[in-house]
Amino acid sequence: MSCFRLENVSYRYDKALVLNGIDLRLEPGEVLGLFGHNGAGKTTSIKLILGLMAPSQGKVSVLDGEAGDPKISQSIGYLPENVMFYPQLTGREILAHFARLKGANLRQVPELLGQVGLDDAMDTRVKTYSKGMRQRLGLAQALLGKPRLLMLDEPTVGLDPVATADLYRLLRTLRNEGTGIVLCSHVLPGVEPYIDRAAILTDGSLKAVGDLTSLRRQANMPITLSLEPETSVAALEAVVNNAQASAGLMMRRDNGRLHVDVRSTEKMALVKTLLASDEVRDLNIYQPTLEDVYVHFIGSGGLAHRGGAQ
């Protein structure tokens, strides 16, 4: 059973092709990062999975059923970006309202509020909540009824570092219990350690999907070696230039260190040469981060896409 499966899904709105032939799936116990600029089709994909709208073409199946089927919706938890609630109600009243709608046990309400750290504020009206508190209430709402598919849009917005770490710990537990999780986030470096696979969308098309290792391979991006010289940067440069695999290597000096960009296939040969030399006092290896890979796939013009990953 897949948590969801999009097969050759396209969506048109007013003649504009918002999604174009998307194939994507999520298995139980897996965390998928969904990244893309504004208007890339991320929200549309989520709405299709939630059954809020039907695809113009292709097939969407969720938890082996049809998206939007009430029985299926009962097993989905969703945290929208900028989640809002009824300001005149307390946290407890809101969660109880949503628990009733989901057919979840009302005993879950105080439990979940405690789990997200709102014990002391559960009987306070939501209009007095900070953004972070609202976000936590949103998360508690998404966890009602033990969902088998959890979709979180910007879950860390407004959370302090401790609350963010708590959130990721919680998500890891849920993942290990078999929940499939979709994470959309702006903050790529923060999310990197917690996702199993990433899907990168641009202009309605899926540019790349896979775990970070395979994305790095697909991107064929260089690895950076950061070297601290024993005597001088110039001497170190000479060592690198003399290495067998040095043809076409990019080198730059920075703060008394030498940075060398090398292809992954040539990395070990160069490292061996460097280690055999007396000119290297220290060596750090930097793999391309999720952010680097993301920028590679969406190409330059991030601002033209109205502000980076979303």
Place this chain on the structure above:
Amino acid sequence: MNSIWTIARKELSDSLRNRWLIAIALVFATLAVGIAWFGAAASGQVGYASTPATIASLASLGIFLIPLIALLLAYDAIVGEEEGGTLLLLMTYPLSRAQLLFGKFLGHGLTLALATLIGFGVAGVAIALLVEDVAVGALAVAMLRFIISTTLLGWSFISLAYVVSVRVGEKPVAAGLALAIWFFFVLIFDLLLLGTLVASQGEFNPDLLPWLLLLNPTDIYRLLNIVAFSDGGQLSGVLSLGADLPIGPTGLWLALVLWFVIPLIGAWALFRRRRI
């Protein structure tokens, strides 16, 4: 059904929380008592005039007030959820659009029904207790008929408010259109009808004319509460056309019921097509 009741229950508790229910009930009770005792003050008489006169005065006032209250209560039912950012979240729950809309209707409808029952009920009891030689049986029947028809009139305007609320994208637009609906049915419609009568110089099909009154729920409401006491002698203006209506009180009740059922179904049909 559970989901419908969950939505209704929230609307009802909102009305209690923000004192809407109690405020409407208070307004109704004050008006009813005031009209019962001081309704005939213009003719130099203070004190309870008669049950038919009191009901007729209340109904005349009701056609202004009830639609306005109902529209105010309901105009932001859907557009307010969308502006507040909760509509999208609600729709990801096991809750169909029909359940959300009918749940809202149940909540708003109960609020108005309870306020009407409490407000006018209290006034009815006060009249029965304080006025000597009032025929309590006749008063009870008249009050019950008045309370039920007032509730139905309110429900029809709640449904009309939903038609607006599911269609527009912003709350101020919904409020403006709700006021336009009030203006049309309460102030403009009868003038239009009179204008048509005069302009047609008797050419208009006389069999068709009385039926036009059924196109306005406030006219049906007035007919129900005034015709019940007389043979049409008290009817004035366009309402005198009502005396020629061949459908009787049952038909009028049915028409008033249809006035909340049809717009409600219409609102649901429009809501189904709304993009969320």
